Structures are given as C-alpha cells and as structure tokens.
Amino acid sequence: MVDSWHAADFRPPAGLANRHVQTLLPRVLPLPVARTRQEILELPDGDFVELAWSQPEPSSADAPILVLFHGLEGSIESPYARELLNVAAGLGWRAVLMHFRGCGEHPNRLPRAYHSGDTADACWLIGQLSHRYPEAMKVAAGVSLGGNMLAKLVAERGGQDLDLAGAIVISAPLDLAACADTLSQGFARVYERHLLGSLKRKMAPRLARDELPLAIGPEGLAALDSLRAYDDAVTAPLHGFDGAEDYYRRASAGPLLAEVALPTLVLHADDDPFMPPALFERFPTPSAAVRVELARRGGHVGFVEWRGGRPSSWLARRVACQLEAWAAPDGLVRWPGGQTISRSDS
Structure with a gap:
C-alpha cells in the first residue's frame, strides 16, 4: 500500500454492514431540515446553474466557504447534501451547493446537460466566490459524479490557479x-x-x-x-x-490523481456497489497532496455509523473534522495522525 492510502476509521453498526444496506440507509433515516436561499448564477455561455445557500449565512465576509457538488441526478434534496451543508453551517461556514445544469427547479436554457468531466461551471462558480469573498478560505467537496468532476478540476487547475484551500472527493467513479x-x-x-x-x-x-x-x-x-x-x-x-x-x-479523473497539487482528501469504500473492487489499484500513485482514506465497508455515499445511541453519518463527521483542521489559522493543512503541510507549499 502506498503512502497516500490510509485505512478510514469508519465502522458500520452490527447488522448494517452490507454494502446495499449502507447505500440505501441514508434515504430512510431522518434528515436535517434544508433551510436554503436560492440563487440563479448566470454562466458565460448564456446558460445558468442554480445555487442553494444554507441559511442562516454567517455575517462576516471572511467566514470560510464550503462549496458542494452533487452526484448524478442529485440535488439539494439528496441526503448527503443536507447532511454536509448542515454540518458546515454548524461550524460557522458559509455553505453552498451548485446544481449541475438542469438539476435544480428549472430546465437549463442551452441544448446541453452536464457530465462527469464538465469542470467549467464549477471553475466559474469558484471564481465568482473569489470575487465576492476574497478574504474567505474556500474548500470544495464533490460527491459521486461531482467528486470525479472535482478531482479532474483540481488536477487540471489546482494549486495556485484555483482559489481553494482544499478539496474533498467522496465515493467518486474515478474510472467511468x-x-x-x-x-x-x-x-x-x-x-x-x-x-x-x-x-x-x-x-x-x-x-x-x-x-x-x-x-x-x-x-x-x-x-x-x-x-x-x-x-x-x-x-x-x-x-x-x-x-x-x-x-x-x-x-475519468483517476489517472490524474498523480497530478493533483491541491490538498485533496479522497473518501471511498472498497465495497461501493457502483465501483469495481480495488479501484485505486487501477491508477498511478497519487501525488503527495492527495490522501486516500479507504474503508472496507460503507457502500456508495453510505458510511452510516452508530453514534450517540442512534444511526449517524460518519461521512458528515469526517468532513466536519477535516473542515475544522483546514480552518486552523496557522496556514497548515492538517491530516489525521499529525501530518501537516504548508498551504503555500501545496
């Protein structure tokens, strides 16, 4: 196992370890109420995407920002979207989900849709956030299709060319x-x-x-x-x-992981029913900026653990821990186990 690969600390509850159970559980468990403000973001080609901003928003213009990209045919109604926006907002972050074209309340204008490698709209959004909130630290997270798109984006445009401090790639189909x-x-x-x-x-x-x-x-x-x-x-x-x-x-973003310069956390379950087993063995060794955390169980965007006497989202908890670590004011990017790198070196 290469240095970029680490065992995730996810442990499924007894009797709930099956990969299909894990995949389907988030759809039947109680979810946070989605309190959002909608915005139409106009795009350079004359089309638009719909943004969902978690409410209430921080009053400070330099509050850190989480921008979330959903999966195939996902939306603000997807269980993981509600969980991740809610946990970021609870930490005092400004949190926004970008619907891919046609995935919000309205059909998009142009004769096109969206796809797994369509990075231009995400790049435009991040640029707009950079203009609106120039002092705010920004982190992007992508789930499933959105995770592949985000990994491709940071491989192509990361490091000094993208106003992001880090990226989180979740259950992504990196070999389409x-x-x-x-x-x-x-x-x-x-x-x-x-x-x-x-x-x-x-x-x-x-x-x-x-x-x-x-x-x-x-x-x-x-x-x-x-x-x-x-x-x-x-x-x-x-x-x-x-x-x-x-x-x-x-x-497909998997072959590009070796080129990623931006600190990027990749969360993946080896039993994901959407993916072949041993997915990461298909790709070159990831760059030093990438940390891959592999869980033996977890399904596809499942990761339901038992915590506080009830089923709970390990995924939301793991993302929250990473956001807190990256928001530290000393300019260091922190990984579990004490490893740190300077943001200026990433």
Missing part, C-alpha cells in the same frame, strides 16, 4: 468505464435503472420538443437499457465526445 460496467451487473442494476429512469424523464420532453441536436428520438431514448447506452447515445454526442468510450476516457 469500469463503473458503468459494474452498474450493469447483479443487484447494482437496481441503482442503474433508478438513475437511467431519472435521466430519461428529464431528457424525453426536450427530445419531444426537438430542442437537442441528437439523432435519437423519444422512442429510441425509451429503449436505452443501460447507462453506457445512454452515454453513447446522449451524453457523448451532446457534449462533443466520440461515443461513450471517448467520454469515459477523457472525463
């Missing part, structure tokens, strides 16, 4: 082709059908109105039976890729 294949097998087909159904419901009306430059029509869309088929017929041609394989190759 392998993850698409995994989702088409066994019980994971349940998750694939759920995601595919959501994508189709959103895309079908746009195809019926002839809004999109695609060869496929509503009937062809309805016949697609896998995420790979959807990416080949919709995602890839809509965003300039030469089919699903080209999209997966160019958008």
Whole structure:
C-alpha cells in the first residue's frame, strides 16, 4: 500500500454492514431540515446553474466557504447534501451547493446537460466566490459524479490557479468505464435503472420538443437499457465526445490523481456497489497532496455509523473534522495522525 492510502476509521453498526444496506440507509433515516436561499448564477455561455445557500449565512465576509457538488441526478434534496451543508453551517461556514445544469427547479436554457468531466461551471462558480469573498478560505467537496468532476478540476487547475484551500472527493467513479460496467451487473442494476429512469424523464420532453441536436428520438431514448447506452447515445454526442468510450476516457479523473497539487482528501469504500473492487489499484500513485482514506465497508455515499445511541453519518463527521483542521489559522493543512503541510507549499 502506498503512502497516500490510509485505512478510514469508519465502522458500520452490527447488522448494517452490507454494502446495499449502507447505500440505501441514508434515504430512510431522518434528515436535517434544508433551510436554503436560492440563487440563479448566470454562466458565460448564456446558460445558468442554480445555487442553494444554507441559511442562516454567517455575517462576516471572511467566514470560510464550503462549496458542494452533487452526484448524478442529485440535488439539494439528496441526503448527503443536507447532511454536509448542515454540518458546515454548524461550524460557522458559509455553505453552498451548485446544481449541475438542469438539476435544480428549472430546465437549463442551452441544448446541453452536464457530465462527469464538465469542470467549467464549477471553475466559474469558484471564481465568482473569489470575487465576492476574497478574504474567505474556500474548500470544495464533490460527491459521486461531482467528486470525479472535482478531482479532474483540481488536477487540471489546482494549486495556485484555483482559489481553494482544499478539496474533498467522496465515493467518486474515478474510472467511468469500469463503473458503468459494474452498474450493469447483479443487484447494482437496481441503482442503474433508478438513475437511467431519472435521466430519461428529464431528457424525453426536450427530445419531444426537438430542442437537442441528437439523432435519437423519444422512442429510441425509451429503449436505452443501460447507462453506457445512454452515454453513447446522449451524453457523448451532446457534449462533443466520440461515443461513450471517448467520454469515459477523457472525463475519468483517476489517472490524474498523480497530478493533483491541491490538498485533496479522497473518501471511498472498497465495497461501493457502483465501483469495481480495488479501484485505486487501477491508477498511478497519487501525488503527495492527495490522501486516500479507504474503508472496507460503507457502500456508495453510505458510511452510516452508530453514534450517540442512534444511526449517524460518519461521512458528515469526517468532513466536519477535516473542515475544522483546514480552518486552523496557522496556514497548515492538517491530516489525521499529525501530518501537516504548508498551504503555500501545496
């Protein structure tokens, strides 16, 4: 095991260790109330994304900021979104979720959608936050698809070129082709059908109105039976890729981990049903700025532990600990176990 890999301290409760149980539990447990302020952020190409700001917001303009990127077909209603925004706000942070195009309350304007390697909107948002809050420390977190996007962004633009002190990548499909294949097998087909159904419901009306430059029509869309088929017929041609394989190759962030210069925490469960096992053995050794914490159990964005006499989110607790460590005023980036690096060296 390379130095960048560490064992996560997550321990599932007795009887709740199964990866599918862990994946589905957050959807049935009580969640914090989502008190948010909505904002439309205009984009340079004439489209927009919808932001959800956790309320109440800090009064100080230099309060640290957490910006969160959700997963495929996620939103402010996703359990992890509520948990992570709530925990950041509880620490006194300004917390905001960016909905990918078309994932908020309104369909986006342009004949396009979003995808796992689509970093431009996130980069624009971070730049806008830099102008609004120049003195605030900023940390970004990405979950699942949003995690792959964020890892790709910090590999391409991190270090001195991005106004972030750190990044947190959670349950990310860093090898998109392998993850698409995994989702088409066994019980994971349940998750694939759920995601595919959501994508189709959103895309079908746009195809019926002839809004999109695609060869496929509503009937062809309805016949697609896998995420790979959807990416080949919709995602890839809509965003300039030469089919699903080209999209997966160019958008997967795993091969770029060796190039990351920004302090980046990667949280992953080896039993994630969306991913092949031993995912990180497929990639080059991550850079010294990357810390990968692997849990044997945890499912996909699950990580439900037993704490205080009830099921609780280890993920929210781990993120909170990292945010507190990174907010220390001495300019050091802290990892568990006492390791520190200077932000100026990252």
